[in-house]
Amino acid sequence: MSAKVHVALGERAYDVVIGEGLLDRAGALVAPLLRRRRVVVVSDETVAAAHLDRLSAALDAEGIVCHALTLTPGEATKCWRELERVVEWLLAQKVERNDVVIALGGGVIGDLVGFAAAVLRRGVRFVQVPTSLLAQVDSSVGGKTGINSPAGKNLVGAFHQPALVLADIGVLDTLTERDFLAGYGEVVKYGLLGDADFFEWLETNAAAVRGRDRAALAHAVTRSVEMKAGIVVRDETEQGERALLNLGHTFCHALESATGYSSRLLHGEGVAIGCALAFELSSRLGLCPQEDPSRLRAHLKAMGMKTDLSDIPGELPSAETLLELMGQDKKVVDGAIRFILARGIGQAFVTSEVPPEMVLAVLGDALSGR
Numbered sequence: 001m002s003a004k005v006h007v008a009l010g011e012r013a014y015d016v017v018i019g020e021g022l023l024d025r026a027g028a029l030v031a032p033l034l035r036r037r038r039v040v041v042v043s044d045e046t047v048a049a050a051h052l053d054r055l056s057a058a059l060d061a062e063g064i065v066c067h068a069l070t071l072t073p074g075e076a077t078k079c080w081r082e083l084e085r086v087v088e089w090l091l092a093q094k095v096e097r098n099d100v101v102i103a104l105g106g107g108v109i110g111d112l113v114g115f116a117a118a119v120l121r122r123g124v125r126f127v128q129v130p131t132s133l134l135a136q137v138d139s140s141v142g143g144k145t146g147i148n149s150p151a152g153k154n155l156v157g158a159f160h161q162p163a164l165v166l167a168d169i170g171v172l173d174t175l176t177e178r179d180f181l182a183g184y185g186e187v188v189k190y191g192l193l194g195d196a197d198f199f200e201w202l203e204t205n206a207a208a209v210r211g212r213d214r215a216a217l218a219h220a221v222t223r224s225v226e227m228k229a230g231i232v233v234r235d236e237t238e239q240g241e242r243a244l245l246n247l248g249h250t251f252c253h254a255l256e257s258a259t260g261y262s263s264r265l266l267h268g269e270g271v272a273i274g275c276a277l278a279f280e281l282s283s284r285l286g287l288c289p290q291e292d293p294s295r296l297r298a299h300l301k302a303m304g305m306k307t308d309l310s311d312i313p314g315e316l317p318s319a320e321t322l323l324e325l326m327g328q329d330k331k332v333v334d335g336a337i338r339f340i341l342a343r344g345i346g347q348a349f350v351t352s353e354v355p356p357e358m359v360l361a362v363l364g365d366a367l368s369g370r
């Protein structure tokens, strides 16, 4: 059983296929894209150890020759040095303009390899085989690719849509609990930003999703991808609506920066805490019902997720410093911080009109555990 979400972007349109056992069918699914029976795969060491053999066997079964490069896992790999390494390796493999590059891994591999494909010979096609929950519901869809610079995260990149996305639910079995829950932060975000029924479904099915029940996961991933695809189709290059996908991210980026982008706080964990703070702020501004922030926090806690600032180990800076860090977010326009707030669960909107005193009050209370 598999579901297909079509990302209707005209000549850049593609399908996201979601289901179990897709890795074993990858040869047959990728074959129609190929001009010659040859692909290159880039992965990370952890993912390659768990899943590369199956992918290679599936390609081999269709007579597709495959060469693979594996990189060190982790965010530090999304850098200039590794980009150069990947691009030079692709050139050494004699990848041609009509060939296909496969990115097998989480968001780090997807972003890095997608960017390498975007700049190689002015753009070659690539296939995303996302293996983390975050990559399946978010980073593999929508064409944002790139690397980090010493000046900040994701500051260098390109829009380059994949030619196909294969999200095999089964590969999520080998993901650590922490990485799985971090990815869930992005799943819950979709319900919060635009689909109250989906949020309610997640509340009802929290135990099944957390237990990685296949049917529950397939639904959660498919609904998330449908939402992301819909937004991307309406606003591919983030001139408007796509900014809604940043719900929770303004707070998250300040927290990631305050914790030095370390293992103290994973991106998806910061998104979940950021969503809770965005709803708290919305409620204090009288925009959303008072019970929404506590309803959200109760759900995050039921999932066993980091929910409050006190769930982040170690010291955090003051509310003033956090606000300053929010002002350094790359989404700041003309000096004004853009917030994604909500009029209720499933009703997010973008605004720059938020009194800084109110943000300080929310952060101050959150820091003192109130």
Ligand SMILES: NC(=O)c1ccc[n+]([C@@H]2O[C@H](COP(=O)([O-])OP(=O)(O)OC[C@H]3O[C@@H](n4cnc5c(N)ncnc54)[C@H](O)[C@@H]3O)[C@@H](O)[C@H]2O)c1
Residues within 6 Å of the ligand: 044, 046, 047, 050, 073, 074, 075, 078, 105, 106, 107, 108, 109, 111, 131, 132, 133, 134, 135, 138, 139, 140, 141, 142, 143, 144, 145, 154, 171, 172, 173, 174, 175, 176, 179, 182, 267
């Ligand atoms: N392009 C976008 O639109 C977009 C959106 C959101 C996030 N991102 C980027 O995505 C990155 C985060 O992605 P991520 O959380 O997937 O990080 P990641 O790629 O580092 O993966 C997290 C960890 O899980 C491991 N892993 C992945 N799949 C596994 C599997 N099936 N079994 C066992 N281990 C597995 C990886 O080796 C890694 O250690 C960040 O760099 C972020 O900027 C991009």
